[in-house]
Amino acid sequence: MCVFATGRMYGSLIAQGLLKGLHMYFVAFLLRDLIICGSNIEPSKFATASHPGVSIQPNQALCRKVVEMAVSRSTLVSVKWLKNMIASKTANHRILDASWHLPNTGRNAKAEYAESHIPGAVFFDIEECADKNTSVPHQIPSADSFGSYVGSLGINNETYVTVYDNNPKFGLFSAQRVWWMLRLFGHQPSKISILEGGLPKWLSEGGEVTDKVSDIQPQNYKAVFNPSLVKNYEDIEKNITTAEFMLVDARPDGRFKGIMPEPRDDTKPGCIPNSKNIPFFAVLNEEDRTLKSPEELKALFKEAGIDVEKHFVSSCGTGISACLLALAAHVCGNDSVSVYDGAWTEWYHRAPAQLKHNVPED
Structure with a gap:
């Protein structure tokens, strides 16, 4: 039970x-x-x-x-829970493989899905479900585009969605982006879960995988955009003067400090003025790739000088790992966190030099 x-x-x-x-x-x-x-x-x-x-x-x-x-x-579910959901053939339940990899890894998430995925899962392509009219990678699409895309995956507004990714090191690397996007476009939070530990934990606990792609019956999906969950360049620029919110960067500290390269050749490392840094992997347990407890997360945020119970904005390289800080805050009871979608990549290419700190010289 x-x-x-x-x-x-x-x-x-x-x-x-x-x-x-x-x-x-x-x-x-x-x-x-x-x-x-x-x-x-x-x-x-x-x-x-x-x-x-x-x-x-x-x-x-x-x-x-x-x-x-x-x-x-309740947002985080176990391997046992998902096995039971699959075995019971729960109606209107959709599993999403939301795997995504940094451009410098040479990996192809869609090809990996085709070779091996959790039975019944369909692939959510983060690069495909995106605004194609911007140079910044995988920015959020319009509500209509999002609705059309998730509908094509067999999801309607009442579908219970479970998301995972296949990152072997972290177990939770990109699934949180899809969790956040679903919330951003109005899906009921009670109908979205993330598999703790992702595919690595699934495999370690005897979960089966397949290369069979399920037949999908397209559904109608009505997306309703929630602007409070996302910030743009102008919001961040204004905040440097007004200090209306805390900006927290989820990139590794080496990239934040400008001493470690960015994964994109056209972007140097550095940080936005007045921002703080909590590397995304700091919110995960090393031993089993699961999210830390609310008590541990609150202590982590407090040590970084951030009140996790108050509104803040998360950032990263291009809006993927920033969503992990939003997930961590959610687990602590705070659903007000916004994500700067363009993140450091957009900031680096748009902001004047004086608003880019720690950027190494040529």
């Missing part, structure tokens, strides 16, 4: 001394697993700081923290 798959969260509650009123926690865990197993109960039905809905009365305050933890963690 799904409800018993809550050991890690339960242990966290024990450590925090929150074991009073056990029946209330059982209810919270049950609600969490109903959500994660694709029921019609949505996280928005629960009132927390990040999920406003019906009001929680004072005598229910004890349950607030566990509900918030449960809702945020």
